[in-house]
Amino acid sequence: MAMVKLMLISLVISASCVGTTAGSNVIHIHMANYGRTDTTTCSFGRPANQLRNINCYAPTTLPIIRDRCEGRTKCAVHASHHIFSDPCGGISKYLDISYSCVPLSSNAIRIHTANYGRRDKTTCSSRKPWNQLRNTDCSASAALPIVRESCEGRTTCLLQALNSIFSDPCSNTYKYLNIFYSCVPLTSNVIRIHTASYGRRDRTTCSSGRPSNQLSNIDCSAPAALPIVKERCEGKTTCLLQASLSYFPPDPCGGIYKYLDISYSCGPTEDRSSEDTGDCSGRGGLAGSEIDCVKLYDCLSKGIWNFLEVGGATRHHGY
Template structure:
């Protein structure tokens, strides 16, 4: 099978001028990755702590430290998302203490691909309703607070005693707004104590919500059943996932109250498990069971909630000896998967002897890293389908270079 990237681009259901170029950050082991987005917030697309080529971060290193090029820390994406997703900036140390050591003795680096999502902010004074809409897209709640963090917002006509406290936070705001709005095309949230309780008695509060509009689907699967995700001609891009329980109504039919009252239950390994099983595939099946995710809250009846988008990709197939030419017009290339070898007996078979095409389990392990280095983030590129570029993964077999990619619109 193809060697797939950890993550693809999240598609935004907003005007093209809000789509931004995906940037790649490479940080050598022992240093810090610093990601910033200015007025936007970070959207982590893919990440790996390890080594996938022998040239990156190789200066001054003995060959024994850079020859292993199939090194992946499977928790990288989850760790980076936890630290950075939805923030305007973040710092991630490229260190074993953060990701553990996926290949002892190899000098590693942290490669992160991210985009910057321009978000909207809604501010609603206490006693009024926040109305969020996304047109053809759905709401993705980035952050929220019901309280007061400055003395000027919603201050007109208020005595100083009601606006002086500026460290007021309702800790349940994000979960409440997320449950009411996330994944919907529109929602209404009342900025009242009856919704969020009163985090600072006597202070006049307001509800501040940051959100973006995205194209995604949400799958909810009750414990014991299977989540089935499909994307037709596209491939899956996993945006978020949780195995647990965050409300008392979902998957509650026929359950005892003690099985559904705990609503702060999160499976910390859910995103990494679902990503590993589904990312970059046209379809996948994920059992919503403790055997897959472990049990984050014993005695609670759980469910698996997955948000995903479908990325439409293109496929380029180039016979050995020719050049693959990839172009994206006004966009830039996002390489999804690649293989130099042979996985069937029909592609590029015209005029070939049977012994040249009957081996169908031939994979060039360095294909993805080579194609990514040559093409990712460029408007066009040329890749020779030759042994001199990829080495020869199966001597005597006539090979071909197959590349899956998408075109990313940027400013």
């Protein structure tokens, strides 16, 4: 795997893996900077005062380059402060990229846990004052869904550990982003959501051990359920939902024991125009269709959070 280094002072810089192994390779970015780190690169004809600052880095360069080039067979980027901002006014800058051509990955990222905050006093603690390390019960609740939204199902992703992305769960504490993930085989199928309801539509589902007054209202449905489920799951290979009022507010029927009911199918990512959107509820398949419909339930047991992972085997949870 050879590494390629590109530098350009203006106009357009191009990276390409086309022609390597019959075009089966893609770009993998190692580093990128727009600015100046020495006095010799792209210095011809430049006065000394435009070359003197060699500690000039645009912090947005790497995420911008990875967003435009990572995993592609070719890309082109303008070396301009209009794209990367101007990290050092009056200095002649250049775009410096190191990349290699690697085989297209057959695996995808699977996120297991993610936390932005602080859970111990040792991680990322070098040269930090003790008062910035003492809070070890610091966790941003939005970390896992944000990381999954950015990385789940992709071959590569890039995240910045910033308050502006994850919010600040504990001020005056030095925070870090901690992610546990694995690489799993890519799937050619994605989730198609057909129906979704959070509430109660009958007296039998998830009724074990429940008093009759908590099962009496069978015309209970949160109107936001379908758009919320589609937003979190549609077109993904896997997704995670919580059968909770915090996910599907407001409460559609107070005092009623509710459950999350989803009907979905797994279908190819391409040619979605022919999708049959008929009712999957209570049936093993759609008339005139190859789609296999699955009915899922998840019940919220008192005092217990129950999670439903869509994309695997059928699950019926009753408590």
